[in-house]
Amino acid sequence: MRIHRLAVPLLATGILAALSAPTSATTATAARTDRWTGTWASAVQRPMGATWQGKNWSLDGFANSSLRQVVRISAGGSQLRVRLSNRYGTGPLRLTGATVAKAGPGASTVPGTTRNLTFRHLASVAVPAGQDAVSDATPLRTTALERLTITLYFATPTGPATFHESAAATTYRASGEHRTDPSAGAFRDESHSSYYLTGVDVAGTSTRSAVVAFGDSITDGVSSTRNADNRYPDQLAERVAASGRRLSVVNAGLSGNRLLADSECCGVSALHRFRHDVLSQPGVRTVIVSQGLNDLGFNPDVTAAQLIAGHRQLITAAHRYGVRIVGGTITPMKGSMLDSARGELVRQQVNQWIRTSGEYDAVVDFAAVLADPADPTALRSSYDAGDALHPNDAGLAALAAAIDISSL
Known part of the structure; x- marks a missing residue:
């Protein structure tokens, strides 16, 4: 407001x-x-500068960065998929790879639960400006009110990021490729906003x-x-x-x-x-x-x-x-x-x-x-x-x- x-x-x-x-x-x-049924969602907005909550990363975007976001789902299933958006991007969003895992404390994940996300059976995806992407079905059994961690890796510059400014949750960033890293050590940067992530759906x-x-x-x-x-x-x-x-x-x-x-x-x-x-x-x-x-x-x-x-x-x-x-x-x-x-x-x-x-x-x-x-x-x-x-x-x-x- x-x-x-x-x-x-x-x-x-x-x-x-x-x-x-x-x-x-x-x-x-x-x-x-x-x-599919939506189990978590977030509305997105165009990139902008600092607000009363502080700075965010949306205007600068990401390059050679792993972005780790934690969500609590409301219902579980045996499969899931993740929705991403480049609605306000200025060019194609090139995602090198992504994973989903069960969340541990902070930026850590539960060992042995990490799954690679694919898009039309490929690890990487280019999302055109103004469009969204949905991952393939990923087998991971979940329950209601369980916390999941989604990690996105961008090898090349993304340009300004479609995001959600007031996430009421911490987003973590690490330099380099840390998609499957279960520890929190590399994720030293924190933000009060979320980026690109618009939904998690469950089935099964x-x-x-x-x-x-x-x-x-x-x-x-x-x-x-x-x-x-x-x-x-x-x-x-x-x-x-x-x-x-x-x-x-x-x-x-x-x-x-x-x-x-x-x-x-x-x-x-x-x-x-x-x-x-x-x-x-x-x-x-x-x-x-x-x-x-x-x-x-x-x-x-x-x-x-x-x-x-x-x-x-x-x-x-x-x-x-x-x-x-x-x-x-x-x-x-x-x-x-x-x-x-x-x-x-x-x-x-x-x-x-x-x-x-x-x-x-x-x-x-x-x-x-x-x-x-x-x-x-x-x-x-x-x-x-x-x-x-x-x-x-x-x-x-x-x-x-x-x-x-x-x-x-």
Whole structure:
């Protein structure tokens, strides 16, 4: 939810068509009917410089570097595949090789679990600018809530890197080729962002479906404890796993993201990325939407009617693909950098529509969960990460607990 350097209003003709059009690689219908289910995901954005969280590696990219990233999957299987993106690259992304292994402490891996990833049966792949790549099926038996390590090696310069700025997890870098190295010793550099990695899918178990959490920095988990997997979708995944339901939960949150407008630093709008980040997720069944807070904070002229129209476009697109859609109310912002009297009025109007219109298939009242009982326009102090806007780990746990699993 940072100040945007560029914002382009979007409520334009043709957005709904873009939301509903199939991707070039796969349609949402195919994503729901093939044998793969998304078990971890990340939305990506264009390269940019340092943020309030510090420097990242996206503008410089990588050369003769091994990049090690740790993810916690929400559901297991007997096979997996990894999805990578060069969506914002300036030229072909030449990946020399990649591995997946079960994660040990920090940048280490569990000896004996490393598997080489291939792409059309080759160790290396060149991903054209603007496109994605999916690895071949790799045999590795996994279980729900298990941590995996993906290591990418780039022998030649990559150019600027497609990435996810607020990963809430540490990415490690080593000089040279260390794809199969189980130790952490060579991985001396650390970053708060993730790079190129957009998804992990599983197969080889009973049919299951994916739930996509779609939102801004609150969904992204920017205020959660790093490397603790305490984002609200993580904690929802724990509830789902404990319940025994055949569902995975993936996180398509993007810090600073708006419902209606693109931004150079915070990604394309929710309307523009809904098709790729939600409808094309393998096995998608349900999406939980939490969007609008940044529109209120950074567009002083936005109206309730415009935000409601945006939400309706998401609902229409989801239903066109047979995806169930759950609406989350917009959370409190009093005393934060987004706060304004007019914005608060619009927030209340939009929340009233989400709660009472019946247009979403189900509703989760995130605003009520986080609100101070003495002042519903403010964040409860015990849930405040320190900026009167973002919930801490306890607040994120409360959001996860508020979701009726049977509604998914």
